[in-house]
Amino acid sequence: xxxxxxxxxxxxxxxxxxxxxxxxxxxxxxxxxxxxxxxxxxxxxxxxxxxxxxxxxxxxxxxxxxxxxxxxxxxxxxxxxxxxxxxxxxxxxxxxxxxxxxxxxxxxxxxxxxxxxxxxxxxxxxxxxxxxxxxxxxxxxxxxxxxxxxxxxxxxxxxxxxxxxxxxxxxxxxxxxxxxxxxxxxxxxxxxxxxxxxxxxxxxxxxxxxxxxxxxxxxxxx
Amino acid sequence: xxxxxxxxxxxxxxxxxxxxxxxxxxxxxxxxxxxxxxxxxxxxxxxxxxxxxxxxxxxxxxxxxxxxxxxxxxxxxxxxxxxxxxxxxxxxxxxxxxxxxxxxxxxxxxxxxxxxxxxxxxxxxxxxxxxxxxxxxxxxxxxxxxxxxxxxxxxxxxxxxxxxxxxxxxxxxxxxxxxxxxxxxxxxxxxxxxxxxxxxxxxxxxxxxxxxxxxxxxxxxxxxxxxxxxxxxxxxxxxxxxxxxxxxxxxxxxxxxxxxxxxxxxxxxxxxxxxxxxxxxxxxxxxxxxxxxxxxxxxxxxxxxxxxxxxxxxxxxxxxxxxxxxxxxxxxxxxxxxxxxxxxxxxxxxxxxxxxxx
Numbered sequence: 001x002x003x004x005x006x007x008x009x010x011x012x013x014x015x016x017x018x019x020x021x022x023x024x025x026x027x028x029x030x031x032x033x034x035x036x037x038x039x040x041x042x043x044x045x046x047x048x049x050x051x052x053x054x055x056x057x058x059x060x061x062x063x064x065x066x067x068x069x070x071x072x073x074x075x076x077x078x079x080x081x082x083x084x085x086x087x088x089x090x091x092x093x094x095x096x097x098x099x100x101x102x103x104x105x106x107x108x109x110x111x112x113x114x115x116x117x118x119x120x121x122x123x124x125x126x127x128x129x130x131x132x133x134x135x136x137x138x139x140x141x142x143x144x145x146x147x148x149x150x151x152x153x154x155x156x157x158x159x160x161x162x163x164x165x166x167x168x169x170x171x172x173x174x175x176x177x178x179x180x181x182x183x184x185x186x187x188x189x190x191x192x193x194x195x196x197x198x199x200x201x202x203x204x205x206x207x208x209x210x211x212x213x214x215x216x217x218x219x220x221x222x
Numbered sequence: 223x224x225x226x227x228x229x230x231x232x233x234x235x236x237x238x239x240x241x242x243x244x245x246x247x248x249x250x251x252x253x254x255x256x257x258x259x260x261x262x263x264x265x266x267x268x269x270x271x272x273x274x275x276x277x278x279x280x281x282x283x284x285x286x287x288x289x290x291x292x293x294x295x296x297x298x299x300x301x302x303x304x305x306x307x308x309x310x311x312x313x314x315x316x317x318x319x320x321x322x323x324x325x326x327x328x329x330x331x332x333x334x335x336x337x338x339x340x341x342x343x344x345x346x347x348x349x350x351x352x353x354x355x356x357x358x359x360x361x362x363x364x365x366x367x368x369x370x371x372x373x374x375x376x377x378x379x380x381x382x383x384x385x386x387x388x389x390x391x392x393x394x395x396x397x398x399x400x401x402x403x404x405x406x407x408x409x410x411x412x413x414x415x416x417x418x419x420x421x422x423x424x425x426x427x428x429x430x431x432x433x434x435x436x437x438x439x440x441x442x443x444x445x446x447x448x449x450x451x452x453x454x455x456x457x458x459x460x461x462x463x464x465x466x467x468x469x470x471x472x473x474x475x476x477x478x479x480x481x482x483x484x485x486x487x488x489x490x491x492x493x494x495x496x497x498x499x500x501x502x503x504x505x506x507x508x509x510x511x512x513x514x515x516x517x518x519x520x521x522x523x524x525x526x527x528x529x530x531x532x533x534x535x536x537x538x539x540x541x542x543x544x545x546x547x548x549x550x551x552x553x554x555x556x557x558x559x560x561x562x563x564x565x566x567x568x569x570x571x572x573x574x575x576x577x578x579x580x
Contacts, residue, residue, distance in 0.1 A: 114306070114308065116304045116305070116306050116308035117308045117310065119267075119295070119302075119308065120302065120304060120308035120309075120361075121296075121310070121321075122268075122269070122294070122295035122296045123267060123296075123301070124296075124322040124323065124361065124365070125297075125299070125322065125323050126296055127296050128296070130296075131296075135321075138310075138312045139311065139312060
């Protein structure tokens, strides 16, 4: 059992969730409540990672984060190290790759808040952020939380992008999914089985939690 | 504290409307659906921004497109009762009222005022439609609004509950010392509640006047759309009959209606709904309708559906009849023709009879 790899994966998933939470809330809310020119394009871009092969996205991110790229140079200049093949690079890739998993459920959650209820909040004198906290989030949270749970689970299992952007540096970028692959390559089937079982358990819990939340959301709004 | 509204806009519907509401006055904006009533209310609340417009309450300007003033909704001191109540479902009745900025003492007092004492801890899902409506009214009143806006507030409850809520609003009127704007397409609702009526049709003010005048004005009523179309005949009480009917004298001859209290000579106005009127080319005999009123066809307006609106001149007054276009064809009706309007006595309800003040 590669405990450092599991620890790294949990770390990566945690950071991704923390960084995506505000993005999901504000982007999801914005997409749910506003109609604007080019909304379809934005929605398509958010969904893109869902249909794009992870290796393809990983390749583009590798190029975009590389030492020759503006982003890579900016990062190098600011932090003195490369963005690719680092934990920070993995977090950045993970955030981008999980946009659809975090934003879509949050958007659905906010869409379920009736327009008149939102307007009533303003008519009660609530400023937009107050209305978000007191009226919208209490109604939309199952969607937001579902997005976070999905994101967390998805990060744990991601393979292609991690390999492309991060490589498999132990303690830095070797996540549990990569580690399973390494174990199998080394004919350590017992080690692979152990880690696979852990990931399976985490996935099952994720599905259970997600189902409970969506059922609860359905009850609240009926 | 007067509410002044002037709004003009090209989209989503062409609108060019201006009106004022005095403090303590209840103004009903009536008109067919799609006329722009709710859009006007949204402009007052700041939920919709017209191309050009001005909304001011007392000395405070909420909107002035000419000067680029636009106060966001949450900074306008208003109370709104929405068609769907729009209560916060996750909060109790008390929390809903407190969400409008009232402290607990005030919130409890307002809930008491709308007879919801004892139900403070219930969530909206645990309240009946009428009770939810009362919570919505309490929430709107809780912050002591400078303007109270009611957007078809009674359309989602059944008729019986609505009667109760009308009585409630009538009773609350003593506490409503701000301008109140009620949007409705229900003429009866406007009649019950409003001091003044503004009839909106296709984004324009068709009529603006005291409720009594508008209610008995066929031109205004035609703007209301066919369903609400009706006209008014002026008549004098001629005598009380022994069988529960009152005999009246009108320009169209004698009328018999269910008992109207009053003494012979009293002037009354009888509102006759267009869909309660039948037409005949010749004076019919042996029919149950007691009222046969001779008139001359002034206009024939085909509707969008199978119906047509016929305007009859009766003396110097007007009667509206809503009949099918098929009948217009079959009877060969044309402008200038004389015909007879048949009105069942029992079709005229008591509330459709108005008093002419001496």
